[in-house]
Amino acid sequence: MQNARIxxxxxxxxxxxxxxxxxxxxxxxxxxxxxxxxxxNLTAVAAKGGILTTISVKNSLPxxxxxxxxxxxxxxxxxxxxxxxxxxxxxxxLVTTEGNIDVVAILDPWEEATLTAITAPSLxxxxxxxxxxxxxxKTYVNVDVTELVKDWVTQTIPNHGLAxxxxxxxxxxxxxxxxxxxxxxxxMELEVMLGLPAGSGDxxxxxxxxxxxxxxxxxxxxxxxxxAVIQRRVSGSCAVGSSIRSIDVxxxxxxxxxxMTGVTAGFGLTGGGLAGDVSLxxxxxxxxxxxxxxCAVGSSIRSIDAAGGVICEPDAGIVNHGGxxxxxxxxxxxxxxxxxxxxxxxxxxxxxxWVWVTxxxxxxxxxxxxxxxxxxxxxxxxxxxxxxxxxxxxxxxxGLPGYLHxxxxxxxxxxxxxxxxxxxAIRNPDGTANWASTCYCNTMVQISR
Numbered sequence: 001m002q003n004a005r006i007x008x009x010x011x012x013x014x015x016x017x018x019x020x021x022x023x024x025x026x027x028x029x030x031x032x033x034x035x036x037x038x039x040x041n042l043t044a045v046a047a048k049g050g051i052l053t054t055i056s057v058k059n060s061l062p063x064x065x066x067x068x069x070x071x072x073x074x075x076x077x078x079x080x081x082x083x084x085x086x087x088x089x090x091x092x093x094l095v096t097t098e099g100n101i102d103v104v105a106i107l108d109p110w111e112e113a114t115l116t117a118i119t120a121p122s123l124x125x126x127x128x129x130x131x132x133x134x135x136x137x138k139t140y141v142n143v144d145v146t147e148l149v150k151d152w153v154t155q156t157i158p159n160h161g162l163a164x165x166x167x168x169x170x171x172x173x174x175x176x177x178x179x180x181x182x183x184x185x186x187x188m189e190l191e192v193m194l195g196l197p198a199g200s201g202d203x204x205x206x207x208x209x210x211x212x213x214x215x216x217x218x219x220x221x222x223x224x225x226x227x228a229v230i231q232r233r234v235s236g237s238c239a240v241g242s243s244i245r246s247i248d249v250x251x252x253x254x255x256x257x258x259x260m261t262g263v264t265a266g267f268g269l270t271g272g273g274l275a276g277d278v279s280l281x282x283x284x285x286x287x288x289x290x291x292x293x294x295c296a297v298g299s300s301i302r303s304i305d306a307a308g309g310v311i312c313e314p315d316a317g318i319v320n321h322g323g324x325x326x327x328x329x330x331x332x333x334x335x336x337x338x339x340x341x342x343x344x345x346x347x348x349x350x351x352x353x354w355v356w357v358t359x360x361x362x363x364x365x366x367x368x369x370x371x372x373x374x375x376x377x378x379x380x381x382x383x384x385x386x387x388x389x390x391x392x393x394x395x396x397x398x399g400l401p402g403y404l405h406x407x408x409x410x411x412x413x414x415x416x417x418x419x420x421x422x423x424x425a426i427r428n429p430d431g432t433a434n435w436a437s438t439c440y441c442n443t444m445v446q447i448s449r
Contacts, residue, residue: 034188036071036112036161037178045117053181054093055188057101058173059166068176069106069115071161072190074152085193086149088162090141091177091186095134099172102126105148106160123163132174140186149192340441341423347447349416354446375412375422414447 039049039056042065049055056066088103108121130143145162152159166172179187205217211230214223225232227249236253238244245256263280265272268287271280282289284306293310295301303311353375414420424443 029191029193030077032072032074032076032190032192034070034179034190035073036069037188038069038112038115040067040069040115040117040120041065042067042117048114048116050112050115051180053178053183054175055164055178056173056175057164057166059099059168060097060171060173065166067120068164069110069120069161070164070188071106071110071112072159074149074159074192077153077192077194081194081196083146083150083153083192084195085191086144086146087191087193088143088145089189089191090143091184091188092132092136092138092141092174093177093181093184094175095132095137095173097171097173098131098133099170099174100129100131100167101172101174102129102165102167103143103145103148104163104165105151105157106163107157109160121160123165124157126165127162129167132172138184145190149190339423339425340443341421342443342445344419344421345445345447346419347414347416351414351416351447352411353414353420353422354411354448355422356444356446375420 036050037055039052041047041049055068055070057068058064058066104126105124106121107124110119110121127148128143128145130141132141148162151157164176176188177184177186181187206215206221206223208215208223208226211226212223213226215221231247232249232251234247234251234253236244236247236251236255238253238255242255242257244253246254248254262274263272263278265280265283268283269280270283272278288304289306289308291304291308291310293301293304293308295310295312301310301312305311422443422445424441426439426441
């Protein structure tokens with residue numbers, strides 16, 4: 001254990017020091033007089049020491065051993081304040097042998113008038129210790145017992161006082177004034193320093209935050225507004241016909257002459273002027289007003305006027321659909337026809353199909369071809385839905401093969417949900433004679449709704 005710090009006061013200045021302490025004791029400090037004090041003699045175990053004027057702490061080896069006991073009433077301390085410092089003060093009346101003394105907590109109740117070595121209460125382990133020297137004679141010895149008093153106040157251990165024991169193996173021999181000593185009258189006392197309530201306390205330093213400068217943690221501390229961050233109060237003004245151009249850190253203003261002399265309407269605006277009240281407005285001939293109209297389901301916006309209104313028209317669409325093919329010179333008869341087909345198209349309700357077809361072949365003199373255009377669902381044949389059967393007979397000049405050409409167009413309404421395939425078939429109407437022909441055909445369909 002560390003030895004407690006000892007404060008020495010000379011006899012000549014003792015009373016002045018005590019008076020000064022009483023007058024200048026810091027706020028929150030209470031000095032408690034000893035409530036009961038005594039000693040026990042481990043050799044004369046029935047001896048009582050409550051009326052003695054001194055309390056002996058002796059550890060002579062071998063031989064007599066004395067222990068001191070003291071108790072303090074803490075009820076005078078104000079509640080709710082934490083203990084920050086507690087000091088035990090003892091007045092050495094006699095120091096025969098210097099040495100170390102342990103301070104221990106008393107764990108059981110005891111009475112000053114009946115205390116003996118036989119009835120002595122149980123003790124704790126040492127909570128602190130101090131050294132007593134001959135130079136301490138007739139001066140106060142201060143012992144820090146803060147942790148012990150904190151335990152008493154918080155009732156971590158019961159407050160039955162403290163005992164003074166010579167450290168084992170240390171031949172200390174000293175006497176301290178008791179409260180019964182009317183000659184020197186320096187009984188033990190306990191000074192308890194209390195802190196401030198939770199959330200308060202002494203200020204240990206001041207730090208300058210944003211917008212401030214200064215601060216410190218010692219002596220007189222000054223804070224000031226930092227003009228590099230915070231603007232001083234603006235105190236300047238400008239004359240009529242001029243305006244503020246800038247403000248410095250001290251709040252002084254720099255003026256400049258002149259008012260606004262004109263407002264010119266730029267792109268998308270109209271108005272402006274050089275004097276008086278000036279108005280500006282959006283030029284709706286150049287800038288679109290907010291569009292607020294809407295069209296019903298099945299129709300679309302056809303145009304938007306300058307005021308943001310919309311003009312609608314029914315939805316319409318066009319789908320181009322087509323197919324073409326060619327055939328080299330091949331024998332063709334009524335059962336050997338030549339097709340050019342479109343891909344399948346699934347109709348939407350309201351669809352109409354405009355169909356246009358061309359077919360051409362070179363045929364022998366006096367022979368003819370038939371071009372049939374039709375549609376059906378899914379397959380590429382035209383066995384159903386034929387819409388344009390056309391027959392054209394070729395002729396010959398000077399006995400040469402003729403060139404046969406046919407074309408046709410038509411419009412039909414389609415059923416929504418049905419799938420259509422459009423095709424052109426080129427046939428030889430003569431079911432018995434075959435002729436070799438080079439043919440071309442093209443089928444084009446345009447869907448509208």
